[in-house]
Amino acid sequence: MLKGRFFFLALQTFALGAATLPDELFSSDIPSKVLAAFKTLPAPIQYPQYTDTSAGKWLFFSPNTWTSGFFPATAYAINTRQQLCGSTPANGLSMADWLSLGRSASTELLSLNANNGIGHDVGFISFPFVEELAINPTNQTAINAVNNFASMLAARFNPVVGCTRSWDTSDPTDFQVIIDNMMNLEVLFHSADLTGNDTLRNIAMTHADTTIKNHIRDDGGTWHVIEYNSTTGNVIKKRTAQGFSDNSTWSRGQAWGIYGFANMHRLTNKTEYLDTSRRLATYFLNNIPSDGIVPWDFNAPLTPPPRPADSSAATIAVNALLLLAQQETTQDAKQHWIDGAFAILNNITALAWNPSWQSLLSNGTVNWPANNFLTGIVYGDYYFIKAGNELVNMGLATCKEPFSAGNGSSNGNPVGGTDAAHQRSSATRLSLFG
Ligand SMILES: *[C@@H]1O[C@H](CO)[C@@H](O)[C@H](O)[C@H]1NC(C)=O
Ligand SMILES: *[C@@H]1O[C@H](CO)[C@@H](O)[C@H](O)[C@H]1NC(C)=O
Ligand SMILES: *[C@@H]1O[C@H](CO)[C@@H](O)[C@H](O)[C@H]1NC(C)=O
Ligand SMILES: *[C@@H]1O[C@H](CO)[C@@H](O)[C@H](O)[C@H]1NC(C)=O
Ligand SMILES: *[C@@H]1O[C@H](CO)[C@@H](O)[C@H](O)[C@H]1NC(C)=O
Ligand SMILES: *[C@@H]1O[C@H](CO)[C@@H](O)[C@H](O)[C@H]1NC(C)=O
Ligand SMILES: *[C@@H]1O[C@H](CO)[C@@H](O)[C@H](O)[C@H]1NC(C)=O
Ligand SMILES: *[C@@H]1O[C@H](CO)[C@@H](O)[C@H](O)[C@H]1NC(C)=O
Numbered sequence: 168m169l170k171g172r173f174f175f176l177a178l179q180t181f182a183l184g185a186a187t188l189p190d191e192l193f194s195s196d197i198p199s200k201v202l203a204a205f206k207t208l209p210a211p212i213q214y215p216q217y218t219d220t221s222a223g224k225w226l227f228f229s230p231n232t233w234t235s236g237f238f239p240a241t242a243y244a245i246n247t248r249q250q251l252c253g254s255t256p257a258n259g260l261s262m263a264d265w266l267s268l269g270r271s272a273s274t275e276l277l278s279l280n281a282n283n284g285i286g287h288d289v290g291f292i293s294f295p296f297v298e299e300l301a302i303n304p305t306n307q308t309a310i311n312a313v314n315n316f317a318s319m320l321a322a323r324f325n326p327v328v329g330c331t332r333s334w335d336t337s338d339p340t341d342f343q344v345i346i347d348n349m350m351n352l353e354v355l356f357h358s359a360d361l362t363g364n365d366t367l368r369n370i371a372m373t374h375a376d377t378t379i380k381n382h383i384r385d386d387g388g389t390w391h392v393i394e395y396n397s398t399t400g401n402v403i404k405k406r407t408a409q410g411f412s413d414n415s416t417w418s419r420g421q422a423w424g425i426y427g428f429a430n431m432h433r434l435t436n437k438t439e440y441l442d443t444s445r446r447l448a449t450y451f452l453n454n455i456p457s458d459g460i461v462p463w464d465f466n467a468p469l470t471p472p473p474r475p476a477d478s479s480a481a482t483i484a485v486n487a488l489l490l491l492a493q494q495e496t497t498q499d500a501k502q503h504w505i506d507g508a509f510a511i512l513n514n515i516t517a518l519a520w521n522p523s524w525q526s527l528l529s530n531g532t533v534n535w536p537a538n539n540f541l542t543g544i545v546y547g548d549y550y551f552i553k554a555g556n557e558l559v560n561m562g563l564a565t566c567k568e569p570f571s572a573g574n575g576s577s578n579g580n581p582v583g584g585t586d587a588a589h590q591r592s593s594a595t596r597l598s599l600f601g
Contacts, residue, residue: 195259223524252566290351317358349427459514479547
């Protein structure tokens with residue numbers, strides 16, 4: 168492995184300017200680590216959310232936690248990868264029936280309801296059921312789940328504020344909305360498609376429109392939390408919960424925003440959403456420091472206090488930029504976001520890929536103000552896998568088998584073997600893209 172990386176780095180210098188991707192993206196460690204985590208799930212089921220900081224061991228949380236959908240969705244993502252890449256002895260994808268694992272691990276989420284404290288995060292929780300419907304569109308259990316989660320989110324909509332409520336508060340007139348909520352809107356569109364109920368679509372668009380008005384700074388950064396008065400609809404306060412300070416830009420929130428608005432454009436074709444996603448993406452890329460590592464907050468001082476990375480913000484941003492690239496119509500615009508996605512992915516993989524941990528990546532920041540950082544994170548890993556799948560879908564990567572050290576002669580290529588072939592095919596495909 169070490170030898171492989173050394174060789175790869177040497178090659179990067181050789182392949183000046185060529186688009187490169189990390190070998191780890193299609194590593195057989197991915198299915199083997201995810202399967203190992205499946206084998207340690209507690210009964211009754213609890214879901215991995217993040218790891219400890221010393222040994223990288225998963226910590227498990229009850230189903231009514233906002234992150235519970237990601238682990239089943241990870242099994243669906245590996246199932247998708249198997250469809251995209253096939254199974255070879257080297258890629259390890261055939262070691263489990265991923266669809267069955269995704270299905271069995273999501274059944275406990277079906278009983279979650281409005282009283283479970285899941286709140287607006289029903290959107291995240293719906294991910295495995297949305298995946299299920301992509302495979303089996305007539306699965307009534309999954310249809311009911313998506314419709315129920317959408318109704319729960321719609322019930323949190325306040326027309327005076329123009330948003331769905333994110334967090335519950337003891338004072339019900341204190342109506343708190345977080346930028347992350349942009350990620351939960353998609354479930355409303357799925358349900359609208361299933362039921363023909365356009366109110367759900369309108370709620371999603373109103374939420375996004377209100378978020379554009381209040382959540383985004385002139386420089387394209389975002390606030391984490393906006394508090395509205397639910398009686399008057401006025402903004403009471405703009406602040407942070409997980410960021411460095413009230414006026415700083417928390418990188419994971421920024422990444423959710425890029426993704427959420429690009430997704431809103433995909434779902435509606437409204438230009439305002441595309442423009443907003445671009446503004447947020449521009450801020451994100453412009454604020455990555457020269458070491459290429461996404462910090463947990465773009466405005467946190469370098470030292471002191473320490474400024475750890477957030478590998479989850481990085482992998483979410485990679486997916487967000489790839490989705491944004493798909494919304495663009497010109498080759499230059501597509502290429503700009505793709506270049507950004509490649510740079511973030513390369514740098515975060517070099518820093519955080521961690522063979523000795525149970526998670527794929529380390530260097531996640533769950534919640535810095537709560538002193539919870541330097542961990543693996545389930546959604547960081549999920550979006551790492553999804554990024555690999557998406558790159559294959561877009562024709563930007565091939566399902567390369569893990570790099571085997573010292574083998575420089577495959578594909579008949581005199582320099583660099585599989586890696587050089589991979590890079591070349593990436594670069595060629597890039598110009599065909601779009
Ligand atoms: C239908 O979806 C549910 C929930 O995702 C899953 O548990 C179940 O196994 C699926 N049923 C079939 C027949 O595929
Ligand atoms: C459409 O969805 C909204 C929000 O959940 C709900 O209030 C309304 O009753 C639904 N309309 C129909 C015709 O089901
Ligand atoms: C919202 O406005 C109402 C009416 O002005 C007021 O009674 C209430 O205290 C306000 N709530 C908050 C959280 O500011
Ligand atoms: C946030 O506000 C503080 C104090 O008002 C100011 O010193 C700091 O520069 C601001 N930071 C940003 C990123 O705007
Ligand atoms: C958006 O525009 C594209 C390209 O014209 C079209 O294929 C797609 O169906 C449209 N989507 C929506 C939701 O209108
Ligand atoms: C790492 O990030 C920097 C800064 O964004 C970028 O210039 C560089 O190309 C990235 N490295 C790779 C290997 O993509
Ligand atoms: C990455 O994680 C390692 C191990 O936990 C830690 O020592 C290092 O400081 C972290 N780097 C960043 C930039 O967060
Ligand atoms: C190099 O890789 C090729 C293709 O995967 C394989 O056929 C060949 O046996 C390998 N050679 C060595 C020396 O491992």
